[in-house]
Amino acid sequence: MKNLLIITILTLLAATGCSHLDNLFRKDIQMEQVIIEKEKIDRTDNPAMQLLLRQELGKKIIVLDDVTVKEVTVSSNIDYDFCAIADLTVDGKKIECFIYSKNVNTISKLENNKTRIHVEGDFGRFFTTLDDYYTKIEITEAKIKILEGTN
DSSP: OHHHHHHHHHHHHHHHOTHHHHHHTOOEEEHHHHHHHHHHHHHOOOHHHHHHHHHHHHTSEEEEEEEEEEEEEEOSSTTOSEEEEEEEEETTEEEEEEEEOSOHHHHHTOOTTTOEEEEEEEEEEEEOOSSSOSEEEEEEEEEEEEOTTOO
16 A cells, blocks of 8 residues: 555656655745845856856745835736835845735735735845835745734
């Protein structure tokens, strides 16, 4: 019976591909480490190495703990309907986070400048505009948890 179970599991893994296993073993990364990785990317002149560094960052789960929602807006990312925006400061650098989740039910409960959330999601990209932010970051496939006592 055990042999049949092992064969079944191995067959399922082979059929679905091993890429699903990557999600089981992904490590969490806090925003402080994300900024260190961004600085490493910025110091690299070789665009191929920059791509590899961004891909490595994409293999980790970005965690934001206890951040306040600044705004909920319609998404500019075509894969999502809405976006939660949060600001945080890392080593004196202002970071604006664009948090994309498909969970419209949770997003509908977020209140601007009031709701505190915990976020875990995938690295999307860095981008910079001419304003007072060090960088902006997209966090996609986000799982948003509303923290107690904020609604």
